[in-house]
Ligand SMILES: Nc1ncnc2c1ncn2[C@@H]1O[C@H](COP(=O)(O)OP(=O)(O)OP(=O)(O)O)[C@@H](O)[C@H]1O
């Protein structure tokens with residue numbers, strides 16, 4: 363039985379330094395923006411693998427209903443199957459209560475040897491909120507951050523100063539191909555009966571269609 367993920371549970375067991383990317387998100391549903399972001403972070407930071415970890419009950423989205431965690435995990439699994447460097451983890455979906463990244467990072471740090479360095483991948487826009495994350499000082503100690511910017515997005519000195527004022531976070535930026543799509547956009551399209559083709563991998567689209575997800579009246 364895998365402990366934290368399905369393909370890379372023994373990462374770092376040879377003692378050599380290695381970097382593991384963590385792509386956290388609600389993934390309701392996963393889309394090409396998430397996947398390109400993870401792939402380009404992998405290249406930019408020399409990550410050996412990226413694990414997609416769908417949240418259980420997301421801390422900052424308590425005001426809306428979220429699709430069942432097992433289904434979101436299944437969509438993530440279908441989305442990453444064709445990339446040998448990608449994996450999924452059920453850690454957050456299986457953990458009861460509100461999902462906090464600190465609990466996940468603690469579990470990963472306890473599982474992997476110290477030569478495995480954790481990189482949490484996130485959109486640069488959401489990086490400013492990390493100081494409000496649960497036990498953010500521990501989050502800062504447990505992982506580095508790979509923050510995705512869009513082409514033309516300038517990380518200003520003011521932004522860096524605002525972040526530095528909030529805590530001792532180690533943040534590195536990388537540029538990701540701009541894709542102006544979001545899970546909410548896909549949900550809205552599905553609810554209007556519009557196609558999700560070319561916005562999410564085909565196996566994910568097939569799951570959404572097959573299970574009748576995000577149809578009118580089933581969303582927020
Ligand atoms: N188009 C995109 N390109 C790059 N990164 C993205 C994109 N969409 C989301 N992300 C990043 O992926 C991570 C997980 O995002 P999340 O699951 O909340 O998706 P979302 O599309 O923003 O969802 P929603 O529309 O429901 O708020 C976040 O760090 C977010 O910044």
Ligand SMILES: O=C(O)c1ccc[n+]([C@@H]2O[C@H](COP(=O)([O-])O)[C@@H](O)[C@H]2O)c1
Pocket residue numbers: 385386387388389417420421422423461462463464488494495496
């Ligand atoms: O730990 C927290 O307090 C916390 C607060 C907000 C977001 N996060 C994490 O950030 C990632 C992206 O979250 P979201 O809400 O944009 O899908 C996901 O892994 C969340 O668990 C974590």
